[in-house]
Amino acid sequence: MITGKGITKTFRQRGGMLGAREVPALRGVDFSIEKGGAVSFIGESGCGKTTLGRILAGLESYDSGEIVIDGVPMSSLRPKQRQPHFRRVQLIHQDPYSALNPARTIHQTLDAPLTLRAKQTGRSRSWIDERAEELLGLVGLDPGYVLPRYPHQLSGGMRQRVVIARALTVDPDMLVADEATSMIDVSLRLGILGLLKDLRDRLGVSVLFITHDVATARYIGLDGELYVIYRGQVVERGPVETVISDPVHPYTQSLLSAIPVLHGLEVPGAERVVPTEAIDAAQPDAGCLFAARCPFRTERCTSELPVLGHDGGTLQEHACFHPQRRSVVATPAVAS
Amino acid sequence: MSVTSDKRAPGVRISDLSVVYRTGAGELPAVRGVDLELEPGTITGVVGESGSGKSTLALSMLNAVQPPGRIRSGSVEIDGLGDVVTLGGDDLRKTRGRHVGYVFQAAQNSLNPLKTVGKQLLDLGRSHDVDDLPGLVKEARSLLDRMGLDGARVLDSYQHELSGGMRQRVGIMLALVLNAHVVVLDEPTTALDMITQATILRIIREVHEERGLTTLVITHDLGVVAEIADRLAVMYGGRLVEQGPTREVLGAPKHPYTQGLLQAIPRLVGDIDEARALPGRPPTLGTIPPDGCVFRERCAVRMDVCETGEPPVLTIGPRVVACHTAAGDGEQKETVTTGPTRGEEQA
Amino acid sequence: MTATTIMPEARSASATLRRNFWRGVWRVMKRKPSRMAGVVIMAGFAFMGVFGPMFYPEHLPRDTSALYAPPSWAHPFGTDFEGTDVLALVITGSRYVLLTGLVTAVITVVLGAGIGLFAGFRRGRWDSVLMRITDMKLTIPGLPLMLVLSTIWKFTSAIEMGLVLGLLGWGGVARAVRSQTLSLRERGFVEAARGLGLSTPHIIGRELLPSMAPYIAMNMLIAVTGAVYAQVGLFFLGVLPFEANNWGVMLNLAVFGGGALTTTAALPYLLAPLLAILLLTLGIVLVVDAMDEIFNPRLREE
Known part of the structure; x- marks a missing residue:
């Protein structure tokens, strides 16, 4: 079992003459993965999901927070002693050509x-x-x-x-598969996904699946959890099927709505949210990180930061002031 | 679609196109005997895996296959232009951009990192002898504005910005700014996020209709085609194995490869065990069987005749399929299920 | 035990690998006739350097009746001012030149690649320190330093000469290898090796080095030519006192003693060592062309 609490990481980019620019990659992320379990991180590129995977594989440092691997808190160890623990997490790279x-x-x-x-x-x-x-x-x-x-x-x-x-x-105890099938031919992808699924059953290896393709995440771990990450913050988290069928955070809804519909086989979701693209990623001073792109934002969203948590009506945790279940995913076309 | 400007959109007819690459083992066909018609004002999607010949097909539209490849036979007729394959030299160069716009795969890398977008636009204009350069810049800016960007700012930007x-x-702006009416997009959304992909696809569709274009989209992603294409063509091992109206092909695929491909895509709803991997792997240039069906190695319904006989190309209404199994039962539907729904005709 | 039965198998696996490698090298060399020509030339020079001097007595015979004799069957490149056969001078003089080149190349590459790899892999403080040293070293002008050194040091042995030239020459290689290392270490397979807990020597020696082998081999060959030019130049300028004969000494004597630039008599004496240098460079350049294909398994096997 591997858990993380409040993991933060900020990259310092050299900004030329103006000096270093700070880019927060993770803003206090909590997670936990059971032995043999499956957890998927989904989100756009640059949302921090890859950084988190690399931190767990010991390839990247983190600024603050605690990672506990099999009951051993990493903060209790010196950096050199941590390596054997992080080695129990192995990273599967996206690009099998350079790996x-x-x-x-x-x-x-x-x-x-x-x-x-x-x-x-x-x-x-x-x-x-x-x-x-x-x-x-x-x-x-x-x-x-x-x-x-x-x-x-x-x-x-x-x-x-x-x-x-x-x-x-x-x-290893855990494999981190970072977009592990995105560079593989479509007809072969399922074979790799099936293999990862198989390894969970046969070896009890847990799989952390990092992707922007929700359907592949679902294939690997129907019994697992889905974490939706936006700009370094988990905005929604819950059982895979729940998050896919009843997403409550507008960002999750945008993400799911953006998945192409196989017209002819499927019909678009009833409440498809037309997503807006992040053309200008300017940092809001306060409030919800997604507010600028959110079609449902209110006054409160721009002044106050929502935190991840349950509310009475939902199975999953979310970070939204106005959670509303919407069915956005395409459904099978009914055979005539 | 595009009712207002159909007259401007030219049609494209690719017939019996074969492209070969010279290798140590002789000349190997990357594209073989492809017949494909792009009707004026439509979006056609070509889907294929690596080695299917889809990118070579796209380059042939511009007669831009580079050595060691060459177009061995066939023609690419574009309305108002003639056969592109017979063009050469300056005529050909002018064609590119003025008549046929090409958006390169991973447009992120096809820009010059040392020049601003505006400079590259002017270079493009000069090389095509555009007299009215301010007009060109204005057109570019309005195109970029149309696509939701701040045109003036983008023209002043470098690639890395x-x-x-x-x-x-x-990339789309540069392909359209010289007023081309045939546009080829090679993997337009590869390496983009889901949301960005959705936005780009929407833009392609809208610009296509507003400007009255004939568009060809090359991709490995069935989803991309499903979102925007009117017609879908499936390539495998250099052949066109199936084509037809997108909804009909996806709803009731006739070729075993199309069926297998659809089945191999994990879906968001339904039983995940419905998804099945295609056995084997796609052929490379060197391993494409010289005769018989190119797909037989991986085919679930292969017969003896597939080993030697070239599959017959059958036209069934608006659809075309090249398979021995389709030959026997003509209009009959296939029995293989595709994902959660059974393959039913949607027409 | 099974261990003993498997052991030879493992050894035979690496033997097969080695055999395949040399077979691949042979294939690569056969691909272009020019490469074979290069190999033949280099082998010829190696033979000349190792065995050449053995064919001649320690003091070459002088034919005082034929000073600056024109080329003939007896003297293919004529004779020098003392009537010594020029060909014999070129051959006996090759050992010093080639040995210097070899020593220089080895030192340049070992130091340059070692420092570059270490700095690039470790990054951080090690990198800064090593690269500042490299920068400082690169600012030392070679020729003036050699001039100063030659006043106190006679460079009678080729190894001393090679040592000095090598110590002067590793900077460029170090910089280039470092930048290659910096880009390679971000590659998936190096990260995977780190993630698997493989040792730093393994990562540097087995993962990074093979990827840089063509580059290092090229630099090594080019360093040989560089060293040959440098020392021949020094001797030609007469900066170094010459005790034994070598190509640079010959050039010096031909130009400043025999006036080869103004009269034709000493021309063969001038051209013979020049030709040797050109031929050696040509041989190296022809072989360098094959390095990429030799060390890249894909290009090698195809």
């Missing part, structure tokens, strides 16, 4: 982390080769074919499977 |  070293064969790629693992657990050399074959089999690849090859000799889907196999070499 | 969605609009 594998082009100059090394798949055998070499898997051998390095497995050798390290064998050393830690006092296992023999033979275990390394057996484990490499086992892991490739687990992700649905033929070890005999894949092992001696270089990444460029494999398709995008196969590479992404190799990347997953490599992440599994260290027996 | 614009967001992905803004760059895509600039």
